[in-house]
Amino acid sequence: MAAVGATNVCLRKVDVATIYDMICNHHVTHMCGAPIVLKILANAPNIESLTHPVHILTAGSPPPTTVLSRAESIGFKVDHGYGMTETGGLVVSCAWKREWNQLPMSERARLKARQGMRTIGMTEVDVVDPESGVSVTRDGSSLGEIVLRGACIMLGYLKDPVGTTKCMDNKRGRFYTGDVGVMHSDGYLEIKDRSKDVIISGGENVSSVEVESILYSHPLVNEAAVVARPDEFWGETPCAFVSLKAESGQVTEKEIIEYSRERMPHYMAPKSVVFKDELPKTSTGKIQKFVLRDIAKSMGNGALKQVVH
Structure with a gap:
C-alpha cells in the first residue's frame, strides 16, 4: 500500500478503542489482523456501524463464521488468506465469487471462513x-x-x-x-x-477449530480456545478455555458443556471448561495454545468416565 502512496498507521498494541479511533481519525481503508483481532473488533460493546467500509485481511487461524457475520454487519469487508513464514507470505486466498453476494449472511460467512485457492506463484x-x-x-x-x-x-x-x-x-x-x-x-x-492441536479422544479425531467455532456462537463468549486434557479413560478430552464478554452475565461450566453437546457430536464437546478474564496471546494477538496446554496438563486426568460419546 505504501508503494502506491498510502499512509501506514501503526499501533504499539492491540487495543480495540485505539483501533476504532484510528479508523475514524485517519480514515483507514485497509488493515490486517489475526482472527483474534477481528473477534475483538466484532465483539466490542457499544460499537455502531463504520462510517466507511474497511477492508481487513485476516490469516493465521480459521475465523469462526459468527465472527465473520458480525464483522461484516459492522462494515468490515473481510478478506481471508493462508500463508506462513516458510512460504514468504500468503499463498492461498479466498477468492470471492460475485454470485455469492446473493446468499444469506450465514452462508456467505461459511464460504468466507474457508482459506481459498492458490495464488500466483x-x-x-x-x-x-x-x-x-x-x-x-x-x-x-x-x-x-x-x-x-x-x-x-x-x-x-x-x-x-x-x-x-x-x-x-x-x-x-x-x-x-x-x-x-x-x-x-x-x-x-x-x-x-x-496437527499438534488435533485432540484424539477415544480413538476419534476432534478438531479444536470446529469446537471453538461452536463456542464462539454462544452469545456471551468473547474468546475461546480448545486443547487436549489428559484423561485416564478416553486418552484425551477437549478442554475449553473461555473468556466472557464484558456485559455478559454469569455462565457456568455445565451450561457451556450442554450448549456444545446440543450442537455437535458428544465426543467432540468439551468435558471441562476453564473461565479466564483474558486468554494469553502473542504480540500479534494469536492465542498461545502452548500455555493453555500446560494448564490443561496440570489439571490432571479427567474424571468423566460416565460421559458417553
Whole structure:
C-alpha cells in the first residue's frame, strides 16, 4: 500500500478503542489482523456501524463464521488468506465469487471462513494422506495434511537439516505444512486444525477449530480456545478455555458443556471448561495454545468416565 502512496498507521498494541479511533481519525481503508483481532473488533460493546467500509485481511487461524457475520454487519469487508513464514507470505486466498453476494449472511460467512485457492506463484495447493502422499477426496470432509509447492516456498531451515527433512519432500518439491485440512469440490481449501492441536479422544479425531467455532456462537463468549486434557479413560478430552464478554452475565461450566453437546457430536464437546478474564496471546494477538496446554496438563486426568460419546 505504501508503494502506491498510502499512509501506514501503526499501533504499539492491540487495543480495540485505539483501533476504532484510528479508523475514524485517519480514515483507514485497509488493515490486517489475526482472527483474534477481528473477534475483538466484532465483539466490542457499544460499537455502531463504520462510517466507511474497511477492508481487513485476516490469516493465521480459521475465523469462526459468527465472527465473520458480525464483522461484516459492522462494515468490515473481510478478506481471508493462508500463508506462513516458510512460504514468504500468503499463498492461498479466498477468492470471492460475485454470485455469492446473493446468499444469506450465514452462508456467505461459511464460504468466507474457508482459506481459498492458490495464488500466483504457487504450483500446487493440496490436501494429501501424510503417509502415501495421495490426494484426499475433494468432498469437504476427508481430512489430510496440507501441502504446498511453488516458487515462493523456502529451500529449508537455516542450519537445521533435520527440521528441513521432516517437512520438505524434495522428490515432489512439496512442503508439508503440519496443518490438517479438507478440499471442497469447488477446489477451495479449508483448514481444520494444526496437527499438534488435533485432540484424539477415544480413538476419534476432534478438531479444536470446529469446537471453538461452536463456542464462539454462544452469545456471551468473547474468546475461546480448545486443547487436549489428559484423561485416564478416553486418552484425551477437549478442554475449553473461555473468556466472557464484558456485559455478559454469569455462565457456568455445565451450561457451556450442554450448549456444545446440543450442537455437535458428544465426543467432540468439551468435558471441562476453564473461565479466564483474558486468554494469553502473542504480540500479534494469536492465542498461545502452548500455555493453555500446560494448564490443561496440570489439571490432571479427567474424571468423566460416565460421559458417553
